[in-house]
Amino acid sequence: MACSLKKTNGLGAIKSGIWIFMDDFDGINKPVVCKQCKNPPCEKACPLDNEKPIRMDKRTGIVFISNDKRCMNCYECVDACAFGAIRIDPEEGKPVKCDLCDGDPECVRWCHFGAISYRNQRRPGQRITNRR
Amino acid sequence: MIMMHGWVGRILRVDLSSGRIEKEPLSDYLAHNYIGGRGINARIIYEEVRPGVDGFDPANLLIFGTGPLCGGPIAAGRFNVTFKSPLTNILGDSNSGGHFAPELKYAGYDHIIISGRADKPIYLWIDNEKVEIRDAQHLWGKTTDETTQMIREEIGDSRIRIACIGPSGEKLVRFACIITDLDHAAGKMGGGAVMGSKNLKAIAVRGTGTVKIAEPEAFRRIAKDLVRRTIENVKWATFSLYGTTEITDQIDRMGMLAIRNNRYTGEHWEKLEGVSAKTFKKYSTKMKACSGCVNACDMWLEFKEGPFSGERGVALEFSGIAAFGPLCDNSYAPSIFKACKLCNEYGLDHLECGHMIAAAMDWYDLGLITEKDTGGVDLRWGNYWAIIEMIHKIARREGFGDVLAEGPLRAAEKVGPGAEDCISHAKGSQFANEDSYKFNRAALLGAATSTRGGDHLRGSLNYFGERMPDKSKYKGPKIGNLGSYEDQAGPVYYIQTLNTLADALEVCKFVTARSMQEMGLTEMANLYSAATGVTIDEEELRRIADRIWSVERAFLVREGITRKDDAVYGRVTSDPVSSGPHKGLAHDQKKYDKMLDEYYDLVGWDKKTGVPTREKLESLGLKDIADELARIGKF
Numbered sequence: 001m002a003c004s005l006k007k008t009n010g011l012g013a014i015k016s017g018i019w020i021f022m023d024d025f026d027g028i029n030k031p032v033v034c035k036q037c038k039n040p041p042c043e044k045a046c047p048l049d050n051e052k053p054i055r056m057d058k059r060t061g062i063v064f065i066s067n068d069k070r071c072m073n074c075y076e077c078v079d080a081c082a083f084g085a086i087r088i089d090p091e092e093g094k095p096v097k098c099d100l101c102d103g104d105p106e107c108v109r110w111c112h113f114g115a116i117s118y119r120n121q122r123r124p125g126q127r128i129t130n131r132r
Numbered sequence: 133m134i135m136m137h138g139w140v141g142r143i144l145r146v147d148l149s150s151g152r153i154e155k156e157p158l159s160d161y162l163a164h165n166y167i168g169g170r171g172i173n174a175r176i177i178y179e180e181v182r183p184g185v186d187g188f189d190p191a192n193l194l195i196f197g198t199g200p201l202c203g204g205p206i207a208a209g210r211f212n213v214t215f216k217s218p219l220t221n222i223l224g225d226s227n228s229g230g231h232f233a234p235e236l237k238y239a240g241y242d243h244i245i246i247s248g249r250a251d252k253p254i255y256l257w258i259d260n261e262k263v264e265i266r267d268a269q270h271l272w273g274k275t276t277d278e279t280t281q282m283i284r285e286e287i288g289d290s291r292i293r294i295a296c297i298g299p300s301g302e303k304l305v306r307f308a309c310i311i312t313d314l315d316h317a318a319g320k321m322g323g324g325a326v327m328g329s330k331n332l333k334a335i336a337v338r339g340t341g342t343v344k345i346a347e348p349e350a351f352r353r354i355a356k357d358l359v360r361r362t363i364e365n366v367k368w369a370t371f372s373l374y375g376t377t378e379i380t381d382q383i384d385r386m387g388m389l390a391i392r393n394n395r396y397t398g399e400h401w402e403k404l405e406g407v408s409a410k411t412f413k414k415y416s417t418k419m420k421a422c423s424g425c426v427n428a429c430d431m432w433l434e435f436k437e438g439p440f441s442g443e444r445g446v447a448l449e450f451s452g453i454a455a456f457g458p459l460c461d462n463s464y465a466p467s468i469f470k471a472c473k474l475c476n477e478y479g480l481d482h483l484e485c486g487h488m489i490a491a492a493m494d495w496y497d498l499g500l501i502t503e504k505d506t507g508g509v510d511l512r513w514g515n516y517w518a519i520i521e522m523i524h525k526i527a528r529r530e531g532f533g534d535v536l537a538e539g540p541l542r543a544a545e546k547v548g549p550g551a552e553d554c555i556s557h558a559k560g561s562q563f564a565n566e567d568s569y570k571f572n573r574a575a576l577l578g579a580a581t582s583t584r585g586g587d588h589l590r591g592s593l594n595y596f597g598e599r600m601p602d603k604s605k606y607k608g609p610k611i612g613n614l615g616s617y618e619d620q621a622g623p624v625y626y627i628q629t630l631n632t633l634a635d636a637l638e639v640c641k642f643v644t645a646r647s648m649q650e651m652g653l654t655e656m657a658n659l660y661s662a663a664t665g666v667t668i669d670e671e672e673l674r675r676i677a678d679r680i681w682s683v684e685r686a687f688l689v690r691e692g693i694t695r696k697d698d699a700v701y702g703r704v705t706s707d708p709v710s711s712g713p714h715k716g717l718a719h720d721q722k723k724y725d726k727m728l729d730e731y732y733d734l735v736g737w738d739k740k741t742g743v744p745t746r747e748k749l750e751s752l753g754l755k756d757i758a759d760e761l762a763r764i765g766k767f
Contacts (some may be wrong), residue, residue: 005352006348008342011237011343015342027432112360
């Protein structure tokens with residue numbers, strides 16, 4: 001909800017870039033969020049060429065969806081994601097995904113328990129450093 | 133349609149008799165004067181259900197209502213169901229958490245009004261704009277778990293939200309409830325039975341829209357601040373760890389736990405260990421939360437050994453523990469969980485059900501009923517197998533269960549003379565842990581004047597002196613003092629205001645000042661203003677609460693409720709405290725009457741009749757209600 005409040009100025013679980021898989025019967029709540037793959041299959045799946053609407057920022061490594069008018073809502077990227085992290089906004093028909101709020105995720109700001117935290121990506125042998 | 137913020141601005145009207153489905157706009161008058169949830173529901177039921185209508189009559193309405201904050205990240209995922217109660221024959225309304233209410237708002241509806249009766253079992257499928265009535269004959273007789281599972285499979289979406297009834301609702305058990313998401317219940321007053329009488333098995337919702345917020349920046353700031361303060365509040369630490377189970381220990385420490393159907397009280401219960409919060413915590417693997425809440429007070433329990441091995445889920449609340457535990461003199465924790473879980477599966481209100489079984493055990497002990505009446509069930513104190521057997525019987529209306537399924541007063545009448553003395557109630561409805569009411573007169577007043585009958589969620593005051601939230605106004609050594617009748621009306625009125633607003637905005641009472649948490653009237657006003665764009669202050673909120681309270685009271689008055697009904701009957705008032713340091717503390721009718729006078733003055737009701745006065749109604753803009761009450765000769 002915090003996510004949708006920031007991104008759309010409204011409340012709507014479906015518009016959120018992070019969503020929770022809920023199984024009431026087994027009591028499982030599992031957050032689903034973009035893994036920010038290094039070799040994003042969603043980017044590869046996008047049929048458009050150069051400056052794809054869904055692409056990885058070369059500098060930060062964040063995979064994001066731009067406001068590019070060329071996006072024709074083919075949902076190839078939605079299908080390509082193995083984690084189900086890209087969802088479809090039913091009102092506007094656009095794919096929605098987490099873009100880490102340009103390095104200051106709203107969900108992390110709301111979570112007071114440390115369940116969601118924002119860290120640098122770890123490479124083999126590298127120590128974890130906390131950004132915030 | 134005018135663009136609305138906070139509210140989505142639409143009411144869904146479904147007439148089951150004709151199958152007609154209509155969508156109408158939510159009027160500004162209703163939204164601005166009654167906020168939402170319980171408020172708007174109360175106004176609609178006052179206007180559309182005529183006096184004297186039976187709870188099971190097709191003319192009765194079933195109104196689901198959400199509030200303007202509903203769906204927000206501030207524990208505001210609740211909805212209210214309002215109907216004419218088959219249990220008490222007065223206003224019935226009931227509140228539930230879970231994830232159903234936000235989903236309903238995302239689908240684009242603030243309220244659902246259901247009228248009439250379908251000629252065969254059906255369920256309602258709301259998929260955003262598309263609303264359809266579907267056949268539910270294959271679901272009839274299924275438990276709430278099975279129903280939820282089957283509807284999700286049928287529609288092919290595991291994320292839809294479902295409010296449904298179990299077999300007890302179909303059998304018209306007078307305290308059947310409506311279950312959402314397996315373990316959240318709109319429990320009291322028999323909403324499930326009303327749903328069953330309409331042949332409506334379930335309401336399934338999928339919502340993919342958004343709720344617009346008028347001032348998102350301000351809303352974010354206030355909500356975020358409130359969430360932080362909620363977590364920093366001293367109450368949060370225990371509450372998020374133990375949920376409502378911790379209340380058992382708290383109340384026992386004060387010596388107020390009701391034992392053996394209110395026979396004994398005043399001292400520490402020697403069997404408490406078995407049902408204490410720590411015992412339940414041993415079986416708990418995680419905590420679960422309703423939509424947008426940081427309190428996470430639902431305990432997920434799993435039992436891996438003993439006779440109830442394999443049982444798991446969220447079902448336990450304090451009201452269930454108090455009812456199936458000390459009230460039945462049962463201290464085996466897994467059996468209490470099993471009883472609550474069974475109630476959820478059958479769609480029974482575990483509070484009322486536990487109290488009925490405790491009363492049956494009492495009758496059995498007194499010799500009013502024998503094993504012959506109960507069909508061989510040995511209703512000794514503490515026999516948990518008998519409790520479980522009785523739940524099955526009540527839900528299926530078999531044998532003696534059929535008698536108990538009629539609710540406290542009707543069952544007592546069938547059992548015979550002397551049976552009613554064992555039942556503590558106000559206006560025909562029972563409430564959790566009656567024995568604290570023997571000490572706390574403010575709570576007694578709250579239960580007696582509640583607009584839906586005996587209740588611990590409308591006005592019951594659990595504060596003592598300095599801990600009152602609004603210290604500037606309600607300060608004094610006598611507030612909430614044990615046994616004192618003085619200075620209690622003001623705080624009770626204040627808590628009722630808070631609870632009414634929490635129900636109208638549809639925020640959880642466990643994050644409001646009523647439960648010693650952070651959300652007071654000021655925060656409510658700020659959130660409301662930011663979400664809806666309608667600027668409002670504390671005073672106006674108080675007026676709205678007064679208005680809702682008066683409309684509800686007017687509904688009761690029209691049904692024939694007078695001053696003499698504003699009382700609590702049974703052991704709470706007839707028996708003094710039996711042991712402990714407060715031994716002999718007894719109810720004083722004279723002092724109680726004085727306290728009631730004081731309260732009537734505050735809320736603006738006539739002292740002789742208990743009818744809201746014309747001046748009060750007109751000052752709240754309710755001239756039409758004043759005129760109607762005058763027409764039927766109420767003043």
